[in-house]
Amino acid sequence: MSVIALTGVPKNLKINQVLKPLKSSIKGHFEAMNVTNNKNKNDRTAFLRLSEKLDPVEVVEIINSRNTGSLRAYIPKEIPDFPISYQNVEKMSPFKLLTISIGAILQEMQSKYGGLYDLSNCTAHKLIQDIAKTLYKRLRIILEQDGAEIDGCLRLTKTYRKRHPHFADFQLILSTLHSIQDAEEKPRDQIHECDLLAFAVHSYVIDSIPFEKVQVAYLKYLDKITATVMEHVTNLDMTPKNTSPEEIARIKIREQLKTLIPYLPACVKHATEHHFVPEEANVHIVHLYGEPALPSKESLLPFFKRHKVMSTTRSDCMYNLIMLEVPKSKYLGVLGADGTLVGSIKLVIRPSNLPCYKMSESSIRSIQSSYHKQTMADDVGGEDEWFSGTYY
Incomplete structure (x- = not known):
């Protein structure tokens, strides 16, 4: 110590x-x-x-x-006798460590291969689920062999990539897809890596819906909303039911509303457009991955300055991921820099809003259970004592 x-x-x-x-x-x-x-x-x-x-x-x-x-x-000459008050990371069970790391690697694969999500969707996402099973087995082996040196998700994902480099991902995707198709007695799809690398760029999204589609939907329903309001005001009953002050006031208000009928479409549009369609943000989030690892901060500074990067946040769980905040005016330019080489390191740059299939914790537990059944013959005690420990 x-x-x-x-x-x-x-x-x-x-x-x-x-x-x-x-x-x-x-x-x-x-x-x-x-x-x-x-x-x-x-x-x-x-x-x-x-x-x-x-x-x-x-x-x-x-x-x-x-x-x-x-x-x-x-290095201080004297050390005060202080109690421990903080820790740099929380204790994390091996299962949690595996769950987070699997999610991070799957997100990286779906970010790089923009067509992977749609391809997996054609199999009801069995493709990504089966890839997750392979990731579980590989990561489990790493923890069993090097668990003492793994102090968190950053170290685990980094160790994974040293043993299973990025260039092998496409073959993993293809072989997993063919295994599924063979089991279903379907012909194998012949897919090229360049086909999966393509991705759609949306300038802005609202709750994962492209901004352009939100605008189209708004205009579509604006006409229906306006027609409903117009019909309601036009058909208001103007006959007083009694002579009470409240009823007289109600009739006068309805009279005023009817005088506004020619202006109602403009009023409805003004009242809804800023509430139904938020203004497009001036800042966009971009994911930057380094292959095989991130370049040094100093070597990335010219890239950040060139694209007017406003802020950077390094991932807490994926060793080679940085999230960038860039101005709206530089968004497409940054995405166009995908494939840039910084020394011998390749930059993979993707929008942060690409569709991504995420494995639930219950799905990972199901994979864990299946894995233990397959290896139970080699386990003398039956119980998985390894999983009762904690990692940092």
Whole structure:
């Protein structure tokens, strides 16, 4: 066990806000012990406990080389006796680890192969479900062999890609599809990789519906809404039922409504268009994957500047994924940069709103159960003790 200190921690930030960006720098388990206020300063010093597998000198050098703000790491001469108050990640069961990682890899495959969703839909999504079974078996083997070194989904997905590179994904898709077709005694579809790589670009979506379709639907129902309102006002009963003040007021209001009949279509349109069809956002989210891994932040800076990237967020579970916020005016340009090479690394750039089939937790549990039945003959105890543990 070793301890390092971080000075320059702003007082207005919670300690977990400071730790989150460090996950990509510190490749291992660590936890915050506590923080102290610096005298006559507006910042604080945080103390981190590192696992035995981490070299404190190397961790300090990595943090200082990658951080451009006021935060600086060093090895303290004295270590305060603090209780543990925070952890950089929550404890995660192996099942949860597998579930999240399978979902992340499936999302990457469906993002890269824009036609995979529709192809899978033709099989009632048995195609993606069977691919998930293969992913489960592969990831399970990794955890069984290297579980001690796997400290989270980032490490697990990265290890998976080292053993099963991206270029093998298409063959996995094709062989899985052919297995399904063989079992159903159907002829095999001959699909080329370039056919699956195509994807449709929608400039904007509302609840996964393309903006253009929302506008068409609005105009369609606007006429029906207007006709209904016009009919209602035209047929209002103008005969008073009694002489009460309330009834007289009601008749006068109806008289005023009838005078508005020529203007009702414009009134209905004005009242509905801004509520039924939200304005198109000026910012779009783009997914950027690196194959075989993400380039360094420094090597991506020219790309970000060229496309006016407003902000970047690295995925918490997929090691090679960054989410980009780009202006509306640069959206198509960024997508057009798909396939860009940064050194020897290929950038796969996709819209964040592509259709994606997601495996439910119950489906993963069904895969788990099926996997154990197949391997039960080799399990002496019958119970899966491995799954009762926890990973970090």
